Amino acid sequence: MMQRSISERLMLAFYVMLGSIIALLISSLPYATAEETSEWHSIEFIGVEKLPETPEAIQAGKALYRKKCVWCHGISGKGDGPIAFQMGAPGNPRPRDLTKGMYKFRSTPSGKLPTDEDLFLTITRGLSGTSMPAWRGLTETQRWQLVYYTKTLSGKFLIEPPAVPIEIGREIPLTYESRKQGREFYIKFQCWQCHGTSGRGDGPAAVDQKDEWNNPNPPTNLMNPEEYKGGRSPRDIYRTLATGLGGASMPAFYPALSDEQLWHLANYVASLAERGNR
Ligand code: HEC
Ligand code: HEC
Known part of the structure; x- marks a missing residue:
């Protein structure tokens, strides 16, 4: 058998140590790796550090809210800001009534509150196809x-x-x-009732759909990539399907459907959006 020299052994020990130090560093970083955050938020959270929730942070948030958000969401958050009346037609939803604690875009089960990260993501990305802007222009600190x-x-x-x-x-x-x-499940689990057999949002149950706040809220045209408010990667769509959209007629399919069924459905829907993109 080949004998390792002392210097070779030392080198080996050195590399093993270096490796563990690097691993330790990586595991202690907040939102450091895609793997860790892959739950829902993937890329948006890489390198983002969470600001502690202090009274000062809330005060600063209040000042920002009064500058940027009141126009639509109103002073008390009821969704009754001075320009809110311009919204409310089908496909142009009203600003959310933030006093109700009912949220469409969550990583949490139906009926639950969103996490801080969910809210951060909504504020960062905005809601595509609606008047809710993306606030990437604000610093991460301001968004927290x-x-x-x-x-x-x-x-x-x-x-x-x-x-x-x-x-x-x-x-x-x-x-x-x-x-x-996914296509088979789309038919089997009745997605077509609302979204139509082709996915264009024209199913038999699509007519006159309203949201919790009694505003028109038609099913999404899944062929139109611009209409995906919560993102259109398979992972985003999985989240939408699993958690449902609070306040809208879009049901939550977790835990009724299995993880595998949800992935196949998400892949099918993502391919519809992809096709519409061409
Ligand atoms: C020009 C109008 C407008 C402005 C300004 C605006 N929003 Fe919105 N916001 C909306 C609309 C419209 C919706 C609802 C979209 C929907 O129901 O699909 C919404 C929804 C939301 C939601 C709920 C998301 C969910 O999961 O249901 C949050 C949180 C939110 N806005 C936060 C903010 C914050 C914070 C600001 C200021 C930085 C802001 N908005 C500024 C129009 C606006
Ligand atoms: C009872 C009607 C109904 C059924 C059944 C239904 N949906 Fe929906 N769905 C909606 C409505 C309404 C919206 C729009 C909600 C909104 O934006 O406020 C929606 C939105 C969506 C979105 C877009 C979310 C986003 O990010 O904007 C996807 C994707 C989706 N549905 C997929 C499905 C799939 C797949 C099924 C079957 C497993 C299904 N839906 C079943 C009513 C329905």
């Missing part, structure tokens, strides 16, 4: 401040414990087979 102030507008955040995101299994690759399965 807005998250914390937004939470004070509804008493629910005080009384309900913070909700835990739904766990999502390993991604099933977007293959022809997976899309085909």
Whole structure:
């Protein structure tokens, strides 16, 4: 057997140590790796550090809210700002009433409050196809401040414990087979009732759909990539399907459907958006 020299052994020990130090560093970084955040938020959170929720942060958020958000969401958050009346037609929803604590875009189960990260994501990305702007122009610190102030507008955040995101299994690759399965589930689980057999949002149950606040709220045209408010990667769509959209007729399919069924459906829907994109 070959004998290792002392210097070789030392080198080996050195590399092992270096490796563990690097691993330790990586694991202690907040939102450091895509793997860690892959739950829902993936790229938007890489390198983002969470601001602590302090009274000062909430105060700063309040000042920002009064400058940027009141126009639509109103002083008290009821969704009755001075320009809110311009919205409310089908396909142009009214600003959310933030006093109710009911949210469409969550990583948490149906009926639960969103996480801070969910709110951060909505504020960062905005809601495509609606008047809710993306606020990437604000610093991350400012966006966290807005998250914390937004939470004070509804008493629910005080009384309900913070909700835990739904766990999502390993991604099933977007293959022809997976899309085909997804298409079958799309028919089987009645998505077509609202979204139509072709996905254009023209199913038999689509007529006159209203949201919780009695505003027109038609099903999304899944062929139109611009209409996806919560993102249109398979992972985003998985989230939409699993959690449903609070206040809209879009149901939550977790835990009724299995992880695998949800992935196939998400892959099929993502391919519809992709086709519409061409
Ligand atoms: C020009 C109008 C407008 C402005 C300005 C605006 N919003 Fe919105 N916002 C909307 C609309 C419209 C919706 C609802 C979209 C929907 O129902 O699909 C919404 C929804 C939301 C939601 C709810 C998302 C969910 O999951 O249901 C949050 C949170 C929010 N806005 C925060 C903010 C914050 C914070 C600001 C200021 C930085 C802001 N908005 C500024 C129009 C606006
Ligand atoms: C009872 C009617 C109904 C059924 C059934 C239904 N949806 Fe929806 N869905 C809606 C409505 C309404 C919206 C728009 C909600 C909004 O933007 O406020 C929507 C939105 C969506 C969106 C877009 C979310 C976004 O990010 O903007 C996707 C994707 C979607 N549905 C997929 C599905 C799939 C897949 C199924 C079947 C497993 C399904 N839906 C079943 C009513 C329905």
